[in-house]
Amino acid sequence: xxxxxxxxxxxxxxxxxxxxxxxxxxxxxxxxxxxxxxxxxxxxxxxxxxxxx
Amino acid sequence: xxxxxxxxxxxxxxxxxxxxxxxxxxxxxxxxxxxxxxxxxxxxxxxxxxxxxxxxxxxxxxxxxxxxxxxxxxxxxxxxxxxxxxxxxxxxxxxxxxxxxxxxxxxxxxxxxxxxxxxxxxxxxxx
Numbered sequence: 740x741x742x743x744x745x746x747x748x749x750x751x752x753x754x755x756x757x758x759x760x761x762x763x764x765x766x767x768x769x770x771x772x773x774x775x776x777x778x779x780x781x782x783x784x785x786x787x788x789x790x791x792x
Numbered sequence: 793x794x795x796x797x798x799x800x801x802x803x804x805x806x807x808x809x810x811x812x813x814x815x816x817x818x819x820x821x822x823x824x825x826x827x828x829x830x831x832x833x834x835x836x837x838x839x840x841x842x843x844x845x846x847x848x849x850x851x852x853x854x855x856x857x858x859x860x861x862x863x864x865x866x867x868x869x870x871x872x873x874x875x876x877x878x879x880x881x882x883x884x885x886x887x888x889x890x891x892x893x894x895x896x897x898x899x900x901x902x903x904x905x906x907x908x909x910x911x912x913x914x915x916x917x918x919x
Contacts, residue, residue, distance in 0.1 A: 748904035749852050751808045756849040756894055759909040763818070 810836040811897035811906030814876065819916045822888065826881040828861075828895050830906065838863055841900035844879055849892040849910050854902055858893065859885040890914045 815829045832838055845857030861879045887893060895908040 744903065745853055748808055748854075748907075752847070752894060752896055752904065752907035753850060755907045756892060756910040760892070 808904055809833070809906060813895050813897075813906060813908035816895065816908045817911055820886075820911060820913050821915060822886075822913045823883050825883050826886060827878050828881060828908075829876055829878050830895070830897065831876045836905065838865055839900045840865060842905075843898055845896050845898060846881065846887070846893050847896050848887075849894055851896075854896070854898050854904065857896075857898075858887055860898075863897070887913055 810833045811830050812833065813828065813830045820826050828844055830844070840862075842863045843860045844863060845854065845860040847854075847857055851857075859881065861881060864877060864879055866875065866877065890912050892910040892912055894910045895906075896904055897906040899905050
């Protein structure tokens with residue numbers, strides 16, 4: 740087993756990591772939805788260009 | 793997904809944040825040396841047998857460190873202890889997988905005095 744202090748410390752360290760990874764996930768999701776919009780816009784352009792041919 | 797009870801941790805926050813890690817990268821290039829930057833808060837007095845470990849995120853006891861370095865003590869504690877310190881981890885001793893790791897500062901009594909944000913060993917562009 741490990742002491743109470745150590746388990747609080749390990750919990751604190753885990754929370755530190757958790758909060759940061761959660762922030763990164765949020766940023767990644769934001770970037771992802773931006774890229775999806777970008778793809779959609781480019782797809783429309785591409786489809787439009789093909790229709791013109 | 794339940795969030796961990798962060799409020800309980802905040803009470804104890806101070807004793808675990810006496811050493812602050814800075815400029816921690818999200819990714820370190822595999823095979824390269826890693827410089828760990830940290831500074832002491834004003835009231836914290838570092839001691840000779842304090843160490844900084846690299847731990848896999850989710851560690852339970854300080855014995856689970858992957859590798860460690862003794863801290864470099866500032867020559868003049870009063871004048872230099874609040875300045876940024878650094879210690880270098882040699883590539884040879886670093887993890888070879890892509891798990892998340894973090895730096896933790898452990899004092900000579902085994903008390904954790906600081907923990908960093910997590911990082912991985914992989915090239916940033918590789919997904």
